[in-house]
Amino acid sequence: MVRLAVDLNRCQGYAQCAFLAPDVFAMHGDEALLYAPEADESQRARLAQAAAACPVQAVLVDAVDVPADVPDEAVSGAR
Amino acid sequence: MPGDGSLERLRREGRIVVVGASLAGLRAAEALRAKGFEGSLTMIGDEPHEPYDRPPLSKQVLLGRAAADRTALPRLRPVDATWRLGVPASGLDMAARRVRLADGDEVPYDRLLIATGVRARPWPHEAEAELDGVFVLRTRDDSAALARRLDAGPKRVLVIGAGFTGSEIASACRERGLPVTVAERGSAPLVGALGGVVGSVAAELQREHGVDLRCGVMVTALEGDTSGRVRAAHLSDGSTVEADVVIVSLGATRNTEWLAGSGLGAGPRGIACDAGCRAFDIRGIVTDDIYAAGDVARSPHALFGYQFLSLEHWGNAVSQARIAAHNMLSESTDRLPHMEVPAFWSAQFGVNIKSVGAPSLGTEILISQGSLQERRFVGVYGYQGRVIGAVAFDHARWLPFYRELIETTASFPPPFDNVDRRPGGQRPIDADFPDPSVPTHGPTVTLSGYSPADRRMTFTPAH
Ligand SMILES: Cc1cc2nc3c(=O)[nH]c(=O)nc-3n(C[C@H](O)[C@H](O)[C@H](O)COP(=O)(O)OP(=O)(O)OC[C@H]3O[C@@H](n4cnc5c(N)ncnc54)[C@H](O)[C@@H]3O)c2cc1C
Ligand code: SF4
Numbered sequence: 001m002v003r004l005a006v007d008l009n010r011c012q013g014y015a016q017c018a019f020l021a022p023d024v025f026a027m028h029g030d031e032a033l034l035y036a037p038e039a040d041e042s043q044r045a046r047l048a049q050a051a052a053a054c055p056v057q058a059v060l061v062d063a064v065d066v067p068a069d070v071p072d073e074a075v076s077g078a079r
Numbered sequence: 080m081p082g083d084g085s086l087e088r089l090r091r092e093g094r095i096v097v098v099g100a101s102l103a104g105l106r107a108a109e110a111l112r113a114k115g116f117e118g119s120l121t122m123i124g125d126e127p128h129e130p131y132d133r134p135p136l137s138k139q140v141l142l143g144r145a146a147a148d149r150t151a152l153p154r155l156r157p158v159d160a161t162w163r164l165g166v167p168a169s170g171l172d173m174a175a176r177r178v179r180l181a182d183g184d185e186v187p188y189d190r191l192l193i194a195t196g197v198r199a200r201p202w203p204h205e206a207e208a209e210l211d212g213v214f215v216l217r218t219r220d221d222s223a224a225l226a227r228r229l230d231a232g233p234k235r236v237l238v239i240g241a242g243f244t245g246s247e248i249a250s251a252c253r254e255r256g257l258p259v260t261v262a263e264r265g266s267a268p269l270v271g272a273l274g275g276v277v278g279s280v281a282a283e284l285q286r287e288h289g290v291d292l293r294c295g296v297m298v299t300a301l302e303g304d305t306s307g308r309v310r311a312a313h314l315s316d317g318s319t320v321e322a323d324v325v326i327v328s329l330g331a332t333r334n335t336e337w338l339a340g341s342g343l344g345a346g347p348r349g350i351a352c353d354a355g356c357r358a359f360d361i362r363g364i365v366t367d368d369i370y371a372a373g374d375v376a377r378s379p380h381a382l383f384g385y386q387f388l389s390l391e392h393w394g395n396a397v398s399q400a401r402i403a404a405h406n407m408l409s410e411s412t413d414r415l416p417h418m419e420v421p422a423f424w425s426a427q428f429g430v431n432i433k434s435v436g437a438p439s440l441g442t443e444i445l446i447s448q449g450s451l452q453e454r455r456f457v458g459v460y461g462y463q464g465r466v467i468g469a470v471a472f473d474h475a476r477w478l479p480f481y482r483e484l485i486e487t488t489a490s491f492p493p494p495f496d497n498v499d500r501r502p503g504g505q506r507p508i509d510a511d512f513p514d515p516s517v518p519t520h521g522p523t524v525t526l527s528g529y530s531p532a533d534r535r536m537t538f539t540p541a542h
Contacts, residue, residue, distance in 0.1 A: 063153070
């Protein structure tokens, strides 16, 4: 799984991302962007392309594989 | 002390503790590591989840396009932290520099970042709030529970409060074909954040999309059936709405109770801090080891006469987190002020709504581009002869221009002759904000202190 977020303050709705990774990004109405906050591993390459193509660098993609520092079951007192 | 090596020591082997493991907390942790902090980092969060993103909770999740437990924030770099999740911080000892946890543990720090955010204001009547089918929406768990209930196809959804979150919920429900009633105390949706002129456009949008919108009314009571499920709501105009799902969307309360008695300048309005995110103590003296960022912070903003602002904005949490992280690791002369122009977005009823600056501080509005009738426009807000905010409905591309006007304290009405300005958009009109002494749940920018320019004092003798 790849996690992502879009800084929608920056996003200008140019839709390059929706063109490059249509399974992850879609326009909703004329201007609003909807995205899947977690995408399938198979989307990783497309996502990287989309993030690179975004003219305002609004697409934030996981730079860390599976965060090794968070325990799977985070519990109180976990170290 | 500058130059005595203490900062170097802090960077190398210091202990930084972050309370509140969400957007501001995570982004600050990443920024600390990016700036070369090599000491120990502890992330304390009362939710049992790793940091996740909240905006999708009222949008993608309710539309059924994403699962609530699939909204974890992307990691921009490893933070190599000790995570204490599922346990709240319950106290702070400023003298001993320790955070107390609810499980009895204590965590010592050299620098502390407080990013405990806000929580949804619950329905004030406790027994009614506990009825099955009554929800608030702030956390992943709230969103998961609500999404499940919407999947089951309720007969009617009632949303109490038409701020941004309430309106987004109503929008998602309508898109799924569910019957929705929205009850709002103010004169229109979004009126607290954007004023009545823009609020009336939001009202039309809701009605056009089939929302049964009732403004100027209050919900006075929720009624349950014999099995404890909500079945109806009673309104102040005497009417009754039958609904099997009720979402209470009445704004937020700051998570500062755990700091009571600590001596830190924290209260119901948030944690007061300086423009560099350093928290004040209750004497009004700035601390040098405690910082605040995100929804819980309130700080003076240079662009708004150094008045204290509380901003419940995603972008504000991110930028304050960076400023706090930078300043923690900097000599006093290298510190940076938090100066970013506030910015916010919302998507509802197919319209992309974005704002810059602080519309809710404005008194006048001018429709500088597009038109209200077409619901595609830019509205510029003015305050005392200067541009103080702007909002765009499906016109987001123009906002950077207005941000610049705000940054440069351009005069209002704006001097440019706009190509696209329409008749009726030529002159400013009253932005029609509700009386500030009447609480609304709309604004996401709140003035939370006195202007230093305001020297009046009122003395009210006790009778
Ligand atoms: C449904 C929804 C939709 C939104 N949509 C938008 C949007 O479209 N655009 C926009 O700009 N903003 C939006 N926001 C606002 C945005 O999500 C917030 O501004 C942002 O989450 C603030 O981040 P934060 O880290 O300051 O606080 P929070 O995200 O509130 O995190 C604070 C964390 O601290 C924890 N905590 C509290 N007390 C303690 C304690 N004593 N000990 C330990 N941990 C504690 C809390 O449980 C929480 O996990 C939305 C918010 C919600 C809820
Ligand atoms: S490419 Fe960037 S600016 Fe364009 S829609 Fe996607 S995120 Fe927004």
